[in-house]
Amino acid sequence: MARLDGTVALVTGASSGIGEATAVALAAEGARVALVARRRDRLEALAGRLGGEAIVIEADVTDAEQAKAAVARVVEVAGRLDIVINNAGVMLLGSAVDAPYEEWERMVAVNVDGVLAVTHAALPHLLAAAETADRRVSDVVTISSTAGRIARAGSGVYNLTKFGVGAFSEALRQEVTQRHVRVGLVEPGATVSELRDHLRPELRAAQAKRFETMEPLQATDIAEAVVYMVTRDRRQAVNEMLIRPTEQE
Ligand code: NDP
DSSP states (O other), rough: OOTTTOOOEEEEESSSHHHHHHHHHHHHTTTTEEESSOOOHHHHHHHHHHHTTEEEEEEOOSSSSHHHHHHHHHHHHSSOEEEEEEEOOOOOOHHHOOOOHHHHHHHIIIIHHHHHHHHHHHHHHHHHHHHHHHOOEEEEEEOOOOGGTOOOOOHHHHHHHHHHHHHHHHHHHHGGGGGEEEEEEEEEBBBBBSSGGGOOOHHHHHHHHEEEEOOOOOOHHHHHHHHHHSSSSTTTTOOOOEOOOTOOO
């Protein structure tokens, strides 16, 4: 029997990178996965690879109504919700002085508002799952970043969003942990994905150079960390995992 047999997991940003790898890894552990992102074609392709059980939900998490509807849909189709992976995110680096303000708005919208909207909608279902399901524990894991621990020049608003979700997670953890909803944070360092494709060209080049100085993590490395967290016995909550490429300073 796989460790997550009978559970239902919702993964935001499942159309690429860390979210996609995490959805694959959770499904391999037996979870029925709900794949949430805007690019339906990518989600359909992934669902095809995973087999018949995956649930595809096209949604923009920055729209609270869409986030709420996504959660409701999962519960309608699958009957419950045990695991939420708040993974959707954008990283639009650059110095504050030169930054287009829309980039800041976008980061706050996806990395903060998206996490809040999905978590808010999911909490009643996670509390219910922790009380009634066989597993008697449920999980919210948010993908933060090393940028949620260390602020750097050129990364201020990204830092703000990731420090912010860290603060929210810790406060929420204290509120719900006695009801067996575990609240965790995974903080990756440089990981191969599409995250840097959205940078302005000059910044993309700088990031590509930075990658040349190290062997970066693969999305599957982070997926393994998530799986580790959500497969612990219910007495054990792994609240935080910081994972960097060995060569990252
Ligand atoms: P990708 O760009 O590969 O994936 C980002 C995902 O977020 C995509 O699936 C995208 O789907 C989704 N997304 C973006 N905007 C929205 C939206 N408005 N609504 C729904 N989904 C959205 O990057 P990563 O896999 O690297 O990023 C995943 C997480 O990991 C992010 O939170 C990022 O901050 C974090 N992280 C990444 C690191 C790295 O080096 N790669 C390091 C540290 C943290 P779609 O466009 O289809 O909507």
